Amino acid sequence: MTNADERTRLLSEIASDLISLTPLETALKVVMNTLDRHLPMRDGVFVIYGAGREPRLTVWHADGHDVRSRSLTVEQSDAIDCALASGEPHFVKKTVALGFKMKGEAIGALWIDRTFQGRAVAGEMALMKHIAKLIAKASQRELCSGGGSEPDEPQAGQIPKNKPRPHTQHDKIDWIVGDSLAIKKVLETTKIVAATNSPVLLRGETGTGKECFARAIHALSIRKSKPFIKLNCAVLSETVLESELFGHEKGAFTGALLQRAGRFELANGGTLLLDEIGDVSPQFQAKLLRVLQEGEFERLGGTKTLKVDVRVICATNKNLEVAVLRGEFRADLYYRINVVPIILPPLRQRDGDISLLAQVFLEQFNKANDRYSEFAPSALDILSKCAFPGNVRELDNCVQRTATLASSNTIGSSDFACQKNQCFSALLWKTDVDGIGNETMHTLNPRDTMSSGLGPYAGTPSSATATMEAPGFTERDRLINAMVKAGWVQAKAARILGKTPRQVGYALRRFGIDVMKE
Structure with missing residues (x-):
């Protein structure tokens, strides 16, 4: 090299x-x-x-x-x-x-x-x-940090001899910052779930900190002394994904010069985070289902069956229910990973947390760049009023950008790009109440989420208040959501979408959606 x-x-x-x-x-x-x-x-x-x-x-x-x-x-x-x-x-x-x-x-x-x-x-x-x-x-x-030598990692096929231990006041997950009621409820659920070995599905918009909560579940569990391995499933082709998860034998494919252990082997006895699980191809979903059900697999190009004991945490910002209805996600895999769903709140529902997080990000910026910047009260007020559709990740970017370009060490309201009409991310969340055909992002109504029966992203737009759909939602997705909520009655779906029944009927024909009878 x-x-x-x-x-x-x-x-x-x-x-x-x-x-x-x-x-x-x-x-x-x-x-x-x-x-x-x-x-x-x-x-x-x-x-x-x-x-x-x-x-x-x-x-x-x-x-x-x-x-x-x-x-x-x-x-x-x-x-x-x-x-x-x-x-x-x-x-x-x-x-x-x-x-x-x-x-x-x-x-x-x-x-x-x-x-x-x-x-x-x-x-x-x-x-x-x-x-x-x-x-x-x-x-x-x-x-x-006091992390001396740990017991040997269990070999494939062995179950780690850990004794259950409930979380205590000494367990800390200080990488999650927040004091809002919404985040406290999620943290309490996280602590309860961590005490078990049940599969977890972390759901939430992009940037809500799904990896941070996965780390918290691992850190509070009986597996905390064992490996915590993560893999983003969205960025890899099917062959590379199979090699990364299951490993490969020497000569399994061009460039495979040596045998290599996969993430399941590396995580044996510990926790494996499969991020962006909704982007896995249908062909690979069947291979993944086997290891989740049986705890066994073969390396790519190999014939020897390996057994592992791994707690799997999946994360997604996709609407898996719609993906199942469309045949893009296997129903059996959906039920396998959706044992304990945890819905992470978007930043706009975490009252008071924006200021706390902004201060933390500014401290990190100061430490990394040898700066002494601070927020003026007016600056924190501007931040607290922003919707931040990109959630914590977008807030971090906003703080770094503003601190970098600020004219002095005291960051004022005039230093923010949004005050100069230079915030390009705002183009993603300008409201548009046109139900079908609306590709922008809006505020999330949690009551619509709970009543829709389709998980955390099945909001129901109306002519009065447009609700936000999952990132990447299409016009067809929104139409299916409304039809499912309306029991496949076009007149009811039209009221949900703020359209006429004729417009909904035309949209159903245009997208080739067969009306289901309930």
């Missing part, structure tokens, strides 16, 4: 994994898999030292070779030094080995056995040094 942009992307991916995945052993396993995808490596190991320089944690490459039996000696003279891994000349030429220190104390080493001979080029050595620094910081953070 000689391209500077590729090295930067690799470092960014590794840093993200080391920050977000717990415990450290799980993070290092994911990092080893990442290196395997990007580097011409034959074998490798991460070693984290304990007391007396004895290995406290050792993570090997998934597909070991005879080099494992060789002794590995890493010398440290500076914070990070090159070292020799063996006395055999040809072996040394193929090996990159680094030891690293933190505050003058040796805390670990990494070693990569390459597939080719020749000493490492400057770019490769610089890359490995940066990776060593990231691992060193992650190791120190775990030690400082």
